Amino acid sequence: MKKRIVAALLCVSMVGLMLMGCAGTRDDGTIKVGITIQNLSNAYWAGVMGKLEQEMEARGWEYTIVGCDNNAGTQVGQVENFIISGCDLIMVHPADAQSVEGICSEAMEADIKVMCWDDPMENTTANWVLDxxxxxxxxxxxxxxxxxxxxxxxxxxxxxxxxxxxxxxxxxxxxxxxxxxxxxxxxxxxxxxxxxxxxxxxxxxxxxxxxxxxxxxxxxxxxxxxxxxxxxxxxxxxxxxxxxxxxxxxxxxxxxxxxxxxxxxxxxxxxxxxxxxGSNEDTAKACADMFERILSGDDFSSGKNIYRAIGPIxxxxxxxxxxxx
Known part of the structure; x- marks a missing residue:
């Protein structure tokens, strides 16, 4: 089941669906991505995630996108579920970066790639961040x-x-x-x-x-x-x-x-x-391209904080x- 966007308030009841979104063995050739963000009710995030869905579908990936309602404990549980369900890549937009460092470390120990959106975290493969x-x-x-x-x-x-x-x-x-x-x-x-x-x-x-x-x-x-x-x-x-x-x-x-x-x-x-x-479409494509770099094994050892461009509209x-x- 590729398309799965759910709100944090439904997190507990949606665990089974999350497993469906990222289920299966990680050696079956299908890329599986788990994404947890601060809040899907935020207009900006809703717009970008909608376009990111399209980008991932075009690449033939399976995915789950959840919001944690700005609750760090909920987000830790979401990442844990992504690990159990066998995702190849987890993207976290932290409600509190320090709170998810530990569970992201567990993901990496399980040979799962981890990307952080917004924070220069330690226990990640790469961070896609703004200054x-x-x-x-x-x-x-x-x-x-x-x-x-x-x-x-x-x-x-x-x-x-x-x-x-x-x-x-x-x-x-x-x-x-x-x-x-x-x-x-x-x-x-x-x-x-x-x-x-x-x-x-x-x-x-x-x-x-x-x-x-x-x-x-x-x-x-x-x-x-x-x-x-x-x-x-x-x-x-x-x-x-x-x-x-x-x-x-x-x-x-x-x-x-x-x-x-x-x-x-x-x-x-x-x-x-x-x-x-630029637009939601531009941001989603740039994000999916980052996923591609991480999944293909790009070396970020010389600097894993990848900074995004900004400019006035x-x-x-x-x-x-x-x-x-």
């Missing part, structure tokens, strides 16, 4: 271009940083955003609030709270798609589509169809997105990105 501090700096730099265009030392941008500090990589992004703002702004901004916002509803609620306490809040920068979508919805509720002042803006990372549509619309608050690879290139969503 999250550098990604944050790029978000801050991109936001600074918007701020420098619209604000001065006498009339400073009122900036809200939307992060999720309980997750290490997102804390690094938020810190990088602040560094990027400091490095590139012309003394024409101040950070008035820092709030959580991993998923859009939480971000929208927290941005609305900020706007109530700070009526002049006008620039919102964040670490993920949820931060952008939630901020944009809060501003649409406040002003209405086509009525958001041109000096109000939202700049974050991740690449979802909703974000791109909001950017392309031109009458919402989304001003730029800092993305990686604006009105200039949004149409090209949309083609691959």
């Amino acid at each position: 999250n501090t550098e990604l944050g700096r790029e978000i801050g730099k991109t936001a600074s271009e918007f701020i420098n265009e619209h604000y001065t030392k006498d009339e400073k941008a009122q900036v809200t940083v939307i992060g999720y500090p309980s997750t290490k990589v997102l804390l690094e992004r938020a810190d990088g955003i602040k560094e990027g703002l400091e490095e590139n702004c012309e003394d024409n901004y101040e950070i008035i609030a820092e709030v959580d916002g991993l998923e859009a509803p939480e971000a929208q609620t927290n941005v609305e709270t900020v706007m109530s306490a700070h009526p002049d809040a006008n620039v919102f920068v964040g670490v993920c798609a949820g931060a952008m979508i939630g901020s944009n919805e809060a501003l649409l509720a406040e002003f209405g589509k086509g009525k958001i002042p041109e000096n109000y803006g939202v700049i974050t990372t991740d690449v979802t169809l909703q974000q791109l549509d909001s950017l392309k619309a031109g009458n919402e608050a989304v001003r730029a997105i800092v993305g990686f690879e 604006t009105l200039d290139n949004v149409d090209q990105i949309l083609k691959g969503m």
